Amino acid sequence: MSNWKLICKLDDIPQLGSRVVQRQSGGDIAIFRNAEDEVFALHDKCPHKAGPLSQGIVHGRKVTCPLHGWNIGLEDGHAVAPDVGSCGKFEVKVEAGDVYLLA
Amino acid sequence: MSKPRLVLIGNGMAGVRTVEELLKIKPDHYDITIFGAEPHPNYNRILLSPVLAGEMGVKDIILNELDWYAENKITLHTGKQIKTIDRVNRKVVAEDGTEEYYDRLLIATGSTPFMLPIPGNDLPGVIGYRDIKDTDEMIDAAARHKHAVVIGGGLLGLEAANGLKLRGMDVTVVHIGPWLLERQLDEVAGKMLQKSLEDKGLKFLLETQTEALIQGESGRVAAIRFKGGMQIPADLVVMAAGIRPNYTLAEKSGIYCNRGIVVNDTMQTYDPKVYAVGECVSHRGIAYGLVAPLFEQAKVAANHLAGYGIGRYTGSVTSTKLKVTGIDLFSAGDYMGGKDTEEIVLNDPHGGVYKKLVIKDNKLVGGVMYGDTADGPWYFQLLKDQRDIHDIRDSLIFGQNLVGDVGHAGNSKAAEMADSAEVCGCNGVTKGTIVQAIKAKGLFTLDEVKKHTKAASSCGSCAGLVEQILASTIGGAYTPAAVDSKPVCGCTDHSHKKVREAIFGQHLTSKEAVFKALEWKTPNGCDKCRPAVNYYLISSWPHEAKDDPQSRFINERAHANIQKDGTYSVVPRMWGGLTTPAELRAIADAAEKYKVPTVKVTGGQRIDLLGVKKEDLPAMWADLNAAGMVSGHAYGKSIRTVKTCVGAEHCRFGTQLAMSMGVKLEKMLFDMYAPHKVKLAVSGCPRNCAEAGIKDVGVIGVDSGYELYIGGNGGIKTEVAQFLCKVKSDEEVMEYSGAFLQLYREEGWYLERTCHYMDRVGLDTIKSKILEDEEGRKAYYARLLDSLKDAKDPWATSREEQPIKQFIPIKLEA
Structure with missing residues (x-):
């Protein structure tokens, strides 16, 4: 059963950066923070060749995979056209400076 | 409040391209309505020739399907010719009575084929060559008739003739000029082209003027007569004797026209609410008939329609290529030449x-x-760059x-x-x-x-x-x-050159300042421009601009090289490729302690520890730092390695102390950030065992000193380094190579290797700055030393000064 879990402080994630959340099963989750302090969570696996998206460059509401430069939308996990593919997304919220993940 | 209304007259390539550009930079700004006289959605007119030749179908050349218009909420009226533009009431009226009001009007009515003013030019079977309808008519005629005559030996005429020939007609091309394509080719190339086309079965009548078209019994054209009385049969006559800008509509509405709708550099007509692009336009007295300039115009017009007001169209140099399968010709610029x-x-x-x-x-x-045009685009680039x-x-x-x-x-x-x-x-x-x-x-x-x-x-x-x-x-x-002038990326219209100049000229020291001053189109750039801007900031204002780790590729953030499985590789620095038993022991210990699966010797004389988990990096660095080693920067746009041979220290042929020279250079350049990676090599004699000929800076010892080579590359494209100069002492090696590298750091564009930089500016420019100008050289060298004066080991700083959170994963309990 999934429920909201406290992950870290918002300030533990750099602006235009990310942190990796390790799960016991199901693979890592990447948590991103953009310049507007919006927080997003995606499966840390690029739909192209499984590159760690958490290591990419964050810009606007997108992240660029470090391996081959695919751009992935942070809101929905969909690859930006013309590339096709998507990776799982997770619900996150920020309350009083704390980041919670629904997992 | 309702949106302003934009009306486009002309559903062709230039007009729709403008709308596309507009949607890209400012979607949802206008309510857009498009009128097209043809019954089709926007298609690629350039590819009509392959359609005629049977190489493609009409479907293949559609650029925007009807869905596209719907998706972008564009109202499209096909098959409706606009009859009047009422500028007082700001509305357009179509022939069928459809009316549309506008706040901005874009005219892109294109051109029409020029029909020779000769008797019989309106007979059935006499057509121009402009649109799908004309193409269909030609395809139809080819199926039922035998003799075709094409008037005009220009690009369009030859493509039409070729297509009709492929469809089985007997084709004669009539041309008034002394050779074919005299607007694109000189006489030699024109004659070669004629020969090739004759081999394909086409016939030519050059320097021949048409007098009349003669009607046959069926009412259709049957023959063509030339000045001098010669007459040949013709069941189909295609007029391809040039095009005329289609500006009657605009002129009737009182917009100033002079052999085209006159526009300024923002593509605005004399009526500020009315813009015009494409073949119907006269810009600085020129009406362009090729598509490339029209696209440049579209971009400018879109920017002004969006209200951004940046960008000017200043005219185009054009190049041409004939789309006749099996014939290669290319022409650009002033192809005839003259007395100067x-x-x-x-x-x-x-x-x-x-x-x-x-x-x-x-x-x-x-x-x-002619015949071999593979290098056409390259020559054209040289021409446009004024290289x-x-x-x-x-x-x-x-x-x-x-x-x-x-x-x-x-x-x-x-x-x-x-x-x-x-x-x-x-x-x-x-x-x-x-x-x-x-x-x-x-x-x-x-x-x-x-x-x-x-x-x-x-x-x-x-x-x-x-x-x-x-x-x-x-x-x-x-x-x-x-x-x-190539833009850095989609986030800006500015080129690397412009961005650099702005950062230096306006003393900008943060990416936010750059994005603001240069009106970036995205809030925080992208993976292309941010690293470039970060580099330009730091190289322009060392010690002043602050490094932005989030603008660096992951390798430079993690000070290690990301691998395909998300692990990292660690390369300790070995100055000049030299190491010691103690260092080797420490490396071996680290490899065992962190369970490194692969240990490899690199091309740059280092040891690479591959397959390290990110979370282990800080501890591993601490161990290596403790043994006196620092980062090898094997991951960065920075100084990588100085490779050396054993030199006069040991080698019986050595003339110079290559190892010691290499170590000195590597220490001098430690932690140097650059547009791209930088590799050096020092060989102790001309046998050049350190392979200095393919390095960014190669140093080769000779009996009397050293020879310096620059701009070599052993990677993507093997490029032999060019001889720069000969120097006598170690100090001079450092000064000259340091000055060259600083020049590259200041003038090179991000991700441009030294060989690309050199190719762009020319070796002579570099020589004039480094060799001929002693004061300049010393200043470059001094600036290099100054920017490296407090270089620190990124492994140590990353452990000690910066937060190391990025290396630590957050564990989620089940």
Whole structure:
């Protein structure tokens, strides 16, 4: 059963950066923070060749995979056209400076 | 409040392109309505010739399906010709009475074929060649009639003639000029072209003037008569004697026209609410009939329609290519030459190859190529860039391969390649895939091809080849931007050059300041521009601009090299390739402690520990730091390695102390951030065991001192370093090579290796700054030393000063 879990402080994630959340099963989750302090969570696996998206460059509401430069939308996990593919997304919220993940 | 209304008259390439550009930069700004006189959605007019020739179908050349209009909420009226523009009430009225009000009007009515004013020019079977209807009529005529005559030996006429011939007609081309394509070719190339076309079965009547078209019994045209009385049968006459800008509508509404709708550099007409683009326009007295300039106009018009008010259209240099399968010709600029120009000519009539380059003041101003046009785009680029060619003049005519600027040497004949041939070795993209994408998706630029096919999007060595394929597929529609003005990325219209100049000139010290001053289109850039801007900031304002880790590629953030499985590789620095038993022991211990699966010796004389988990990096660095080692920067756009031979220290042939020289250079350059990676080598004698000939700076010891070579590259494209100078002492080696590297750091564009930089500015420019100007050289050298004066080991700082959170994963309990 999934429920909201406290992950870290918002300030533990750099602006235009990310942190990796390790799960016991199901693979890592990447948590991103953009310049507007919006927080997003995606499966840390690029739909192209499984590159760690958490290591990419964050810009606007997108992240660029470090391996081959695919751009992935942070809101929905969909690859930006013309590339096709998507990776799982997770619900996150920020309350009083704390980041919670629904997992 | 309702949105302002934009009305476009003309559903053709220029007009719709403008709308596309507008939607890209400011979607949802206008309510858009488009009127097209033809019953089709927007299609690629350039590809009508392949349709006529039977190589493509009408479906293949549609650029925007009806769905596109619907998706973008554009109201499209096809088959409706606009009758009047009522500028007082700001509305347009179509022939069927449809009315539409506008706040901004865009006129893109294109052109019409010029019909010779001769008797019989309105007979059935006499047509111009402009649209799908004309093409259909020709295809239909070819099925039922035998004799075709094409009037006009220009690009369009020849493409029509070729298509009709392929459809089985007996075709004669009548041309008033002394040779074919006299607007594109000189006499030699024109005659060669004629010969090839005659071999395909076409007939030509040159310097022949048409007098009348004669009606047959069926009422259709039956024959054509020339001045002098000669007459030949003709069941189909295609007039391809030029086009006339279609500006009657605009002129009737009182907009100032002079052989076209007169516009200023923002594509605005004399009525500020009315813009015009395309073939109907007269810009600085020129009406362009090729598609490339129209796209440049579209971009400018869109920017002004969006209300941004940046960008001016200042005219275009055009190039042309004939789309007749099996014939390669290319022409650009001033191809005839004159009394103040020089010419370089290669003429092999038997082999069917002719090249002429026209040069003025050491710059290429034009050229014609026939038979072998592989280098056309490259010459055109040189021409647009105004590149001083005197250093490559002796091999210029032999093309880019000989000058040495393409990857995959010898593989540059795009047109001759089989569809199954692999173009992009990184991503496995074949020529067929690229051509398919260009045609099916209507791609016009290298960037679009990169995005859609991935070709040239990794190492980029095949970019030249992809450009050639683009040029040979869409012909004159392809035009490379001048290198100097290519935008950094989609986030801005500014080039690397402009961005650099702004950062330095306006003393900008943060990316936010840059984005604001240069009106970036995205809030925080992208993975292309942010690293570039970060580099420019730091190299322009060392110690002042603050490094932004989030603008760096992961390797430079993690001070290690990311691998395909997300692990990292660690390379400790070994100065000049030298190490000690103690260091080796520490490396071995670290490898065991962190369970490193692979240990490898690198090409740059280092040891690489591959497969390290990110979370282990800080502890591993601490261990290596404790043994006296620092980061090898094997991951960065920075000084990588100085490779050395054993030199006079041990070698019986050595003339100079290569190892000691190498160590000195590497210590001097430690932690140097650069546009791209930088590799050096020092050899102790001309046997050159350290392979200094393929390094960014190669130093070769000789008995009397050292020879310095620059701009070598052993990677994507093997490039032999060029001789810079000879110096006597170790100090001079450091001063000259340091000055050169600083020059590259200040002038090179991000991701440009020294060889690309050198190719762009020319070796002579570098020599004049480094060799001939002693004061300048010393200043470059001093600036290099100053920016490196407090260089620190990133492993140590990353552990000690910066937060190391990025290395620590957050564990989630079940």
